[in-house]
Amino acid sequence: MHKILIKNIQQLAQVREVGRAPVKGENMSELPSIFDAWLAIENDIIVGYGNMADWPGINDWSNLEVIDASGKIILPCYCDSHTHIVFAGTREGEFVDRINGLSYEEIALRGGGINNSAKKMQEANEEQLYEDALKRINEMISQGTGAIEIKSGYGLSFESELKMLSVIKKLKETLPIPIKSTFLGAHAIPPAYKENREAYINLIINEMLPAIAKAQLADYCDVFCERNYFSPDETLQILMAAKKYGMIAKVHAEQLSNSGGVMAGIKANAISVDHLEYVGDAEIEALLNSNTMPVILPGAAFFLSLPNPPAKKMIAAGLPVAIASDFNPGSSPSGNMNLMNAIACIQYGLTPEQTVNASTINGAHAMGLTSHYGSISIGKKANIIITREVPSLAYLTYAFGSNLIDQVYINGKLFNGSILPV
Ligand code: NIG
Ligand code: FE
Secondary structure, rough: OEEEEEEEEEEEEOOOOOOOOEEEHHHHHHHOOEEEEEEEEOOOOHHHHHHHHOOOOOOOOOOEEEEEEEEEEEEEEEEEEEOOOOOOOOOOOHHHHHHOOOOOHHHHHHOOOOOHHHHHHHHHHHHHHHHHHHHHHHHHHOOEEEEEEEEOOOOHHHHHHHHHHHHHHHHHHHHHOOOEEEEEEEOOOOHHHHOHHHHHHHHHHHHHHHHHHHOOOEEEEEEEEEEEEOOOHHHHHHHHHHOOOOOOOEEEEEOOOOOHHHHHHHHOOOOOEEOOOOHHHHHHHHHOOOEEEEEEEEHHHHOOOOOOOOOHHHHHHEEEEEEEOOEEEEEOOOOOHHHHHHHHOOOOHHHHHHHHHHOHHHHOOOOOOOOOOOOOOOEEEEEEEEEOOOOHHHHHHHOOOOOEEEEEEOOEEOOOOOOOOO
């Protein structure tokens, strides 16, 4: 057995006895912490914590590593509940097109955007996709992420969607962090179906879903509910069909307009609705009467210069909010959750404590992982961030350009920069 005792921790943050429920409304301002703390880990599990005044007497020094974290903060790893990190090629050409005046929607209507990534995906092989995704995951872990959801949606054909999902399955099976898989066949209408969108929806429902369910390739089903993409009715139709196969709903909702995605998601009892730049009062009211987690994606809103999602208003209304990276080649080419939290503080007016709740426990909730992740709780996995020496928790989002992550432990093991598949 390998035991670790970390001592003199300036602030052990997000300590919760239970740590299962989403954190909502005014509770989001509270980040339960122990100052001048110790933390004990046995193998891959958190087994104890407390104040240095109650430092546990050590009788048995065998296999025990003692670490001094003076001046440092410890947090549970970030839980990134919305990513598209399996992709082929990058799209910085479109980025420059946008700088030169085209909009994200104009680029998509010209055949760019998601369909551009779909073309590249069709030619990609599984080994290369796996290797590229692994590099991205290694970077994300070094930035503090310890649990990830990954979507398909750059396939947009039967073969190509299944290829993406197989890559995600292999990542799930070979990596030491939890990965949730989401089928996002309804990410865009492929060009061949432009005049016959119904046929593409039928392909999703009658062919893709049964095959994906049979091979157990997806935990969730997601739809991009947006003008020029999928209507609220189509969204609901796809999500209800997926539900029959046990896939839980998620929705890309209200990103570019007030699209009706939140309402469709709630009707399908979605575990989360994500983006939310154009959420209005009616959606906030409906979310309050639901079990659906609102997820904001600061990287995408920042990168596309979208309006700020009304995160502060949602929290004031009593809702929980989660933060995810949306890491993808078109609208958020970053999986750095430190940056996402900083944007939420700087642009949306969330407090540093609110962003930690949003990116850890609420992120875990948005992918059904709170039993083992998202907080410092006895019995949970020892996936933790040790920061550099910092003056306070607020400094983490204040000094937004600095790398303030010193070390990351995954399953009680120090992450060395590149996880090898197990
Ligand atoms: O979450 N909004 C739709 N889907 C992605 C963007 C995908 C892309 O542009 O490649 C998103 O922002
Ligand atoms: Fe997305």
